[in-house]
Amino acid sequence: MCCSAAAVLLLLAVLSAGIQAAPLPHHVSSLIPILQSLEADDIPNIPSLVRALGGCKTPVCHAVLGDPPPIPTPIPELWMLLAHLLNPNTTTAAHGMVLAPDGSTVALAPLFAGVEVGLKRAEGWPGPIDQPYSDLDALYAVTITEALGTSFLMAQLNGTAALGPDGCWDDVDNPQNFTLLGPPSLIPDAVANGAMDGVLLGTRLAEDPVPLSILFRSYYGVDNGITSGSPHSSRRRRDFGSLMAVGKLEEEVAVMLRVLRGLPPTRELMEELGEEEEADIARRAAQEFMEVYVGCPAIIPRCMWGARPYRGTPRPLSPPLGSIYIHHTFVPSAPCRSFSTCARDMRSMQLFHQDTRGWDDIGYSFVVGSDGYLYQGRGWHWVGAHTRGHNTKGYGVGYVGNFSASLPDPEAIALVRDALIPCAVRAGWLHQNYTLHGHRQMVNTSCPGDALFQEIQSWHGFKGCGRARSIRAGRTDNIIGAEAEVRV
Structure with missing residues (x-):
């Protein structure tokens, strides 16, 4: 079986009793049987379904990936389970985040956006062709560079935090509510983890597309879905650093900032910046992200x-x-x-x-x-x-x-x-x-x-x-x- 008997039984119980009666734990192991069932139902593009249910909604994400599929009425029960993980009924920072077996927390929106780009590339997709998006590397744009450009832009203008912090779940066995350990930014650790995972898994899928339930189970080590050693997710910082150099990330953030200059939500903010300030934001964003999330080790909080x-x-x-x-x-x-x-x-x-x-x-x-x-x-x-x-x-x-x-x-x-x-x-x-x-x-x-x-x-x-x-x-x-x- 792809998933543990307990996870499958939990899924069946929720489907029969209704999502309000038995909220799913916000854990990767809750996601695996949902993906497996969607694949069994021949859902053609699960990542685009994730966007439709509340995944990546940013202007650049929409422009690069296109319109998500319409949501039928009534929503199928299986889709409701996925929507619950993406949009929990909570006012905390748990929005669209899940706990991985390695103890890290992962934001689902950048993860699935990167996976969607990878699957598109496996089918021969050339990337966005309309200006100004054609200059973007789609994989980095929908996972990390839009978030980096926007976060460091807001940090420079308002003096807010640009990266972090980490946070903690109320219960690691049944995670429902997530609390940040410091002032919030647009890129808390969970978003950084999801972005790095999105890049790594998107790159892998572009070369060798496999069912997402199998990919996630192996990458996150769900139900000991690995033969030996730690799950691949525990090495995301090292593997992302091997794939992305700081200079390359700076180039991609600089391109993104030029795109943001033309978008209505950020056009007015960008008008206050000169070219040198824009270049400085790209340089600092790339350098600080790589130092914090690649050069420094992940530390599990108390x-x-x-x-x-x-x-x-x-x-x-x-x-x-x-x-x-x-x-x-x-x-x-x-x-x-x-x-x-x-x-x-x-x-x-x-x-x-x-x-x-x-x-x-x-x-x-x-x-x-x-x-x-x-x-x-x-x-x-x-x-x-x-x-x-x-x-x-x-x-x-x-x-x-x-x-x-x-x-x-x-x-x-x-x-x-x-x-x-x-x-x-x-x-x-x-x-x-x-x-x-x-x-x-x-x-x-x-x-x-x-x-x-x-x-x-x-x-x-x-x-x-x-x-x-x-x-x-x-x-x-x-x-x-x-x-x-x-x-x-």
Whole structure:
């Protein structure tokens, strides 16, 4: 079966009982059986149906993709289910967003718009032929460049945010309501995720069209629809970066801004900008998007992994800080390779740190999963409990697992070495001339394990002085728990 028995039963229950009686979870796994049923009904163009039901409605999207099909009266029940995911009965920011199995949130409008372009190209579609749209790359136009151009234009004129923030669902098992974690922009993280997915899946479909239910199941890892490793969606930032260079994105945003100059909704706004300002918007939009969503790693916020509240009053840090301290958790001893497992491990460690250690919160600043994601501990702002005597001087980053004899996955190593640390420097959280240490260099411990400690000695910023002790397991047998080797 393409979809789990539970998902199919849920779909049948909703169809029989009515959508108001049993609202679908806003989850990718709710979408798969709907797509499968639409495909079984021989619906010719599902992405255009998505637009008709409330997907991509922007002027450029309409001009590039054309008119969507008319909606029949009464609306078929299956279409109503899809419309519910696109237009939930809520006033929150959950509009057209779904939770993916990897813990990320995806906006459906740019995702399906990119898929529609890909399917059109597979059929030989040359793209829009009318000026000024003929100069646009249709795939990027309907997924990201119209949103980028408009968002950075409004940010420059009004001083509003141009990118982000992330957000959290009320219940990861039955997501219904989504709340942003900061001031909204036209491109919150969910829209960025949907846009990148739309580009990646649209590109794939243009080369090899397959049923969307199969494509989505494989890409998002629904019902373990992958043979090994993490779902492709957890690598969207890396894969998008491989496909799109910052210079190319800047060119596409610049073309889009020229298009926006002629559209009624944005014509008056664009008249206030000169050519140099327009070029500056395109440059900043491309550079900041690539830095935030390609150069920086995705971090799962506390509310998504189910963190308890902080006990007491957190002490603020004074960034930029001068150091990074690398740890391994020791227990859990096995790397976590899925959102559900990593979230469970985070809750377990926080429980141990608060209830057994008596700390205010989980000790680490950030935790590294082997699922392609970092997990927020105390984060950038608050003093941690990870490296005795040095908690105010640097950030503690812990790898889930015991890395005394083996290394983390190469992707998990790169997540910190090549993404988190350079991103922290660019964002001003970390000094440019930072130093990097293994935990054992600061306190009497074997952390972060012999294998991982040997690895980090080749990283930029590694500082070789310090204790650098290698304590064997026999000398730490009296220390038990999820944070076996951390002292404050």
